[in-house]
Amino acid sequence: MEVRRLQRQYVEFASSLFREGFLDEQFSQVQQLQDETNPDFVYEVVTLFIQDSERLLSELARSIDEQPVDFVKVDAHVHQLKGSSASIGARRVKNACLAFRSSCDGNNFEGCLRCFQQVRNEYSLVKSKLESLLGLEQQIMRAGGSVPTLKC
Amino acid sequence: MAAMQKLGVANLNAGSGLGLSKTDEDVPDQFPAGLRVLVVDDDMTCLKILDQMLRKCDYNVTVCPRATSALSILRERKSSFDLVISDVHMPDMDGFKLLELVGLEMDLPVIMMSADKRTEMVMKGIKHGACDYLIKPVRFEELKNIWQHVVRKKWNENKDHEQSGSVEDSDKHRRGTDDAEYTSSVNDANDSNWKSQKKKRDAKEEEDDGELENDDPSSSKKPRVVWSVELHQQFVNAVNQLGIDKAVPKRILELMNVPGLTRENVASHLQKFRLYLKRLSGVAQHQGALHNSMCGPVDSGTKVGPLSRLDIQSLAASGQIPPQTLAALHAELLGRPSTGMVLPGLEQPVILQPSLQGPKCIPVDHREVTFGKPLMKCPSGMSKHFQPAGIAVEDMSPSGFGSWVPSHLSSVGNPSISGLSGPQNGNMLVQMLQQQQQQQQQQPSPLPLPSLVEASHLPMNVQSSCLVSPSPPPTGFQIGNNPFSISQNAAVLLRSQLSKGLQAGGAATICQTHPVYGAPAMDHMLLPHSNTLPLGVGQVVAEGDLKNAVMQSGYFHGSPVPPAAVAAGASPCDGWRGSALSMNPASRLAGFVPNLGDAHGSARSTAALGGAAELQGRNLGFVGKDTCIIPSRFAVDDVETPPPEALNQNKVGGADDTGRAQQEIHLGFMESPKVGNPGLPHFSPGDVMSVLSK
Numbered sequence: 001m002e003v004r005r006l007q008r009q010y011v012e013f014a015s016s017l018f019r020e021g022f023l024d025e026q027f028s029q030v031q032q033l034q035d036e037t038n039p040d041f042v043y044e045v046v047t048l049f050i051q052d053s054e055r056l057l058s059e060l061a062r063s064i065d066e067q068p069v070d071f072v073k074v075d076a077h078v079h080q081l082k083g084s085s086a087s088i089g090a091r092r093v094k095n096a097c098l099a100f101r102s103s104c105d106g107n108n109f110e111g112c113l114r115c116f117q118q119v120r121n122e123y124s125l126v127k128s129k130l131e132s133l134l135g136l137e138q139q140i141m142r143a144g145g146s147v148p149t150l151k152c
Numbered sequence: 153m154a155a156m157q158k159l160g161v162a163n164l165n166a167g168s169g170l171g172l173s174k175t176d177e178d179v180p181d182q183f184p185a186g187l188r189v190l191v192v193d194d195d196m197t198c199l200k201i202l203d204q205m206l207r208k209c210d211y212n213v214t215v216c217p218r219a220t221s222a223l224s225i226l227r228e229r230k231s232s233f234d235l236v237i238s239d240v241h242m243p244d245m246d247g248f249k250l251l252e253l254v255g256l257e258m259d260l261p262v263i264m265m266s267a268d269k270r271t272e273m274v275m276k277g278i279k280h281g282a283c284d285y286l287i288k289p290v291r292f293e294e295l296k297n298i299w300q301h302v303v304r305k306k307w308n309e310n311k312d313h314e315q316s317g318s319v320e321d322s323d324k325h326r327r328g329t330d331d332a333e334y335t336s337s338v339n340d341a342n343d344s345n346w347k348s349q350k351k352k353r354d355a356k357e358e359e360d361d362g363e364l365e366n367d368d369p370s371s372s373k374k375p376r377v378v379w380s381v382e383l384h385q386q387f388v389n390a391v392n393q394l395g396i397d398k399a400v401p402k403r404i405l406e407l408m409n410v411p412g413l414t415r416e417n418v419a420s421h422l423q424k425f426r427l428y429l430k431r432l433s434g435v436a437q438h439q440g441a442l443h444n445s446m447c448g449p450v451d452s453g454t455k456v457g458p459l460s461r462l463d464i465q466s467l468a469a470s471g472q473i474p475p476q477t478l479a480a481l482h483a484e485l486l487g488r489p490s491t492g493m494v495l496p497g498l499e500q501p502v503i504l505q506p507s508l509q510g511p512k513c514i515p516v517d518h519r520e521v522t523f524g525k526p527l528m529k530c531p532s533g534m535s536k537h538f539q540p541a542g543i544a545v546e547d548m549s550p551s552g553f554g555s556w557v558p559s560h561l562s563s564v565g566n567p568s569i570s571g572l573s574g575p576q577n578g579n580m581l582v583q584m585l586q587q588q589q590q591q592q593q594q595q596p597s598p599l600p601l602p603s604l605v606e607a608s609h610l611p612m613n614v615q616s617s618c619l620v621s622p623s624p625p626p627t628g629f630q631i632g633n634n635p636f637s638i639s640q641n642a643a644v645l646l647r648s649q650l651s652k653g654l655q656a657g658g659a660a661t662i663c664q665t666h667p668v669y670g671a672p673a674m675d676h677m678l679l680p681h682s683n684t685l686p687l688g689v690g691q692v693v694a695e696g697d698l699k700n701a702v703m704q705s706g707y708f709h710g711s712p713v714p715p716a717a718v719a720a721g722a723s724p725c726d727g728w729r730g731s732a733l734s735m736n737p738a739s740r741l742a743g744f745v746p747n748l749g750d751a752h753g754s755a756r757s758t759a760a761l762g763g764a765a766e767l768q769g770r771n772l773g774f775v776g777k778d779t780c781i782i783p784s785r786f787a788v789d790d791v792e793t794p795p796p797e798a799l800n801q802n803k804v805g806g807a808d809d810t811g812r813a814q815q816e817i818h819l820g821f822m823e824s825p826k827v828g829n830p831g832l833p834h835f836s837p838g839d840v841m842s843v844l845s846k
Contacts, residue, residue, distance in 0.1 A: 026289040026291075029201075029205075029289075029291065029292055030201055032292075033201065033204040033205060033208060033292070035208075038204060041204055044200065045197060045200050045201055048196045048197045048200055049197045051196075052195065052196055052197050076241065079241055079267065079268065080194075080195060080241065082267050083195050083198060083239075083241075083266070083267040083288050084195045084196075084197040084198055086267050086288050086289040087195065087197050087198040087201050087288060087289045087290075088197055088201070088289075089289065
């Protein structure tokens with residue numbers, strides 16, 4: 001019973017993440033890549049994404065604090081963040097990165113600052129969402145159930 | 153599926169699971185399972201996901217987070233991969249740079265990927281030679297299909313090969329053989345060889361479709377321009393006059409002043425020329441180059457004979473450009489013969505008659521000395537008398553000579569091998585490795601052994617080789633050119649060795665060996681009616697080669713170095729052509745090369761030959777690419793003392809009579825993977841530099 005409840009909760013939560021644009025179909029692909037030969041695949045990918053993103057965000061923060069701002073360098077970091085967020089399907093982070101890059105292109109410092117805040121916020125959001133999702137998965141597993149497959 | 157069937161078996165590695173079967177009919181169901189993919193991306197998240205996606209496709213995946221380490225992996229084990237997927241933006245090396253290097257050195261299909269989907273970025277990827285450009289996030293569906301790039305590339309290479317004997321051939325063949333090294337199946341190797349052979353023959357039939365410029369699709373509609381030696385020489389002169397950096401097609405065209413030649417013709421030729429120089433610069437630093445040149449030229453050298461009438465013409469050309477350079481360039485730019493056997497009465501491609509007046513100003517002092525006589529005897533004006541077209545058709549009879557010579561050589565070489573008569577290349581190599589005179593004397597060669605005296609005639613050969621003119625079908629043509637370099641080298645080597653006594657342990661042997669190489673060509677040349685006898689012989693041999701190719705491979709297979717064996721055997725299969733051309737995997741050739749080079753101790757020949765061999769050894773070099781000096785390409789004239797290590801190697805090879813050939817091959821082979829490695833033990837960049845600078 002507990003498993004059913006958790007599974008339902010998982011599906012609802014995951015659906016909301018897709019619905020609200022935190023995640024996109026790329027995340028579904030990542031989930032589908034997980035199999036018995038690689039049971040922790042999603043967890044590992046999310047962990048990598050979090051590590052990577054935090055590193056990039058701190059580098060971004062440093063780059064933006066520099067005066068004068070090296071927009072090329074900032075842009076390179078944003079590009080990387082965009083790549084990894086796109087890879088994992090963190091759509092809103094990716095979109096924030098897109099806006100960030102156009103600010104970089106225009107050497108728009110104000111815009112960059114704004115976008116940086118936005119990227120950081122989106123990242124924090126998706127990070128907590130992903131952690132919640134993974135937490136639910138683990139609960140389901142511990143309860144002896146299997147994680148429902150999601151359709152976005 | 154049809155395309156797959158067309159692939160040479162050797163192209164796909166059976167050993168690693170890719171395994172196309174040897175027969176055309178059955179392509180293993182599991183393909184593309186086992187496709188060996190190297191993924192390069194600094195984004196760990198993406199790398200992880202790609203890794204898993206590719207595994208889901210049943211590919212054999214290797215991931216690498218750094219472009220630089222990916223490059224070294226590829227340089228060391230380039231034959232271990234079928235496909236490379238690389239990110240564009242990487243901190244340690246731009247993905248496009250990696251793409252470029254991979255394209256030049258390994259010729260593996262490379263797929264670029266990036267979150268950057270701007271058209272200009274995709275375009276950049278294409279321009280740099282990417283076979284595909286995936287937008288991140290990469291989807292599973294896209295990856296399921298990427299094997300097609302492997303197939304397509306190989307297929308295209310086959311086509312190119314057939315049509316124009318392009319530079320790519322060497323890579324293709326090399327790869328094929330490389331792959332074979334992971335296989336223990338004799339059949340595979342034989343099969344692939346046989347297939348190549350067959351393909352070439354097929355190519356022959358369609359040769360009027362031949363495209364000189366593979367990379368220029370549009371050129372297919374234009375009349376084919378044959379870059380004869382003279383024409384090419386004019387081109388080189390023009391480039392030299394302008395300076396390689398400032399040479400633009402338009403200016404070159406103006407300087408060349410050849411009616412009928414278009415800017416596009418020049419542009420594409422220039423492109424190839426630049427590529428060639430680029431690669432050569434890398435190759436020249438590696439001793440491996442020597443080997444290639446030796447092998448290639450020897451085979452083609454045979455062709456010289458038939459062309460003897462044209463000697464005068466060639467003479468005119470000979471003094472102006474270092475023979476090696478010419479040969480190398482020819483091999484590279486004119487394309488190698490696409491067919492194993494040359495058919496008499498080949499079609500005459502459209503030929504541009506270059507005006508012979510251009511300034512011939514290539515700095516080759518050494519050359520002048522060597523070839524001074526011939527030049528004196530033959531007024532350059534003479535060359536004008538010869539009609540290129542006539543030459544190709546009437547005199548060439550390339551097949552006969554080409555094959556003939558190789559066989560002769562083989563007989564000279566290792567007795568056991570000689571029995572197989574097929575493997576010119578292998579035998580030649582063996583022969584070259586021979587360090588004992590007796591063996592030479594024992595050989596059952598059909599012709600009298602050439603004496604050292606004959607060496608003096610070599611220059612003549614060179615001349616004839618120059619003759620280049622009408623570019624006959626890809627096959628005959630090329631052959632004519634190559635000989636040139638060979639004989640020259642032989643002559644040079646002989647002299648240098650005799651006069652300077654540079655040799656290491658094997659020097660004496662080498663001297664003798666060389667005359668042999670030169671000899672066949674000479675004989676032909678000297679024979680006014682060379683066509684008659686030699687031709688017949690050659691053809692017979694050629695056929696025999698095909699049949700024997702299998703045997704050859706089998707023979708080698710027993711040996712500890714199957715890959716090498718395959719290489720050696722493989723080329724023969726193709727007929728003489730194979731050896732000169734790219735049939736041999738670079739690595740194999742490389743293996744041989746060191747020995748040869750060392751034995752001769754002639755750095756110069758290495759460099760010069762490197763040019764000729766360059767085709768085959770395309771991958772060889774790239775060590776210290778930048779170090780290369782243009783002069784070296786055109787004329788490296790001094791004979792150098794071989795690096796000590798090299799000598800040692802040589803001795804080792806000679807230690808055991810029976811196993812010697814294999815041993816040396818083996819040594820070479822072992823080293824070949826390191827070719828790209830700056831840390832090459834026995835041939836440091838410094839050595840190269842010193843050699844070249846002289």
